Amino acid sequence: MTTTTPRRRASISDVARLAAVSVGTVSNVLNRPDRVSPTTRERVLDAITQLQFIPNGSARQLRAGTITTVGAVVLDIGNPFFTEVARGVEDRLAEDDFTLMLASSDEDPARESRYLKLFEEHGVQGVLVVPSSDDLDPLLEMRARGVNVVLLDATSPVPDLSSAAVNDVAGGQLAAAHLIATGHTRIAFVNGPHSIRQCRDRYAGALRAFDAAGLDARDGLVEITAPSLNADGGEAAMLSLLADPAPRPTAVFCVNDLVALGVQRTLRREGIAMPTEMAVVGYDDVNFAGELATPLTSVRQPKHQLGYRAADLLLAQHEQGDRFHHEQVQFQPELVVRASSSPG
Structure with missing residues (x-):
């Protein structure tokens, strides 16, 4: 069996070098193409194609202040319940062109805290959290720093923290x-x-x-x-x-x-x-x-409704800011009887 060394991802500097233009010109082609002459623009686009260059969307969004990413921490993504909840979250985020960063706490508050810190460092617009303990102080502190927070699969004990849960x-x-x-x-x-x-x-x-x-x-x-x-x-x-x-x-x-x-x-x-x-x-x-x-x-x-509704609350909070009215949404469960408990 032969192996190949992964090719280094092409950078914006590589594109500029191949097209014989400045990095600023490449940036203009990507973000403000009307500022670049058709001939130069075509040369830059050809270089992008040859190098299979993929723009760093996160960096561009950070510069523009338009990060459209939401973080979510669940107890265990290996549990199909949380997989289906996450799909509901993702479907709602996609409607507004947001993307999802998903992590598992493994029921460990310290691990949960690490992921929340990572999400905050990445500048996410908000976080959805299935709390691994009753201590909500880290989430409230995160919210005080300007990060929107919604509890997922948990009922908020305070009126000004939104949540979506099942009874x-x-x-x-x-x-x-x-x-x-x-x-x-x-x-x-x-x-x-x-x-x-x-x-x-x-x-x-x-x-x-x-x-x-x-x-x-x-x-x-x-x-x-x-x-x-x-x-x-x-x-x-x-x-x-x-x-x-x-x-x-x-x-x-x-x-x-x-x-x-x-x-x-x-x-x-x-x-x-x-x-x-x-x-x-x-x-x-x-x-x-x-x-x-x-x-x-x-x-x-x-499950899908739970994730969808939690994401909807988070996006509404992001959009409305101080005008947002917090909600504690609670769904009702139902029993599905099958052969494991019923001889009939």
Whole structure:
């Protein structure tokens, strides 16, 4: 196998040298072509074509004060939920010719902070953030420095900070109430850390379902914290549950669909039938949920709408400035019942 050394990207100086003009003339051809004679302009354009020169849009926008980039930090771009949310963000930004810079915090506040600092250094017009903790001071400080901020998949606790979120307390209650209604009185909830708002709210919703059914959650709801909010974390949590000598729950509610994927994988390997021996409910209703060997019951979130609306709030804030009226938008989830929890 042969390898080739990547060719250095052509610079504006290379174009000027080949066209035998000044760098300023090349800049005029790119930005103010009416100032350049047709003959010179054609010579510069020929050089651009030969060198496959790509103008540095970011640098040009910085000089003109017209950066049209938005940054977004989500918990984990590897989670299909956030991929679909990001697509909603991107679709809305594209309508106004903005571009998206996307990063994952991996549920780490320090990593989140690094990306926010990087975005600010790049001069983004605003940021969309799925907070990895309840500490919003860094975001409020960023906003005080002139960067527009909108919370994504989180409800703002202050009226002058916009947000777009889903009612996760209601979603958690939907999931647990469904399992209770199908006869389960001892349910495991595979959760993440309570420092993450979604984990805390979905657990609160499950507690509400037990209370509404007149059941004691202290006996019937077994919370297990997964080491990570993905399939491997779900598998580890399920193995821990199966190894526990306490009476085994007959159903599992998972904080997201990736965790549920790991739970299902473990149940199949251990020969535990779904839903007759163990019912499983996920959360998010990502694109693979209905395609699993045992289709997954899940709480559906309007993922694309969530991202689209958050981006819409950010662009409106950018456009209107001090005239912008902050909003805390909240969508409602719905339960999609499939074979993982319903024998019928």
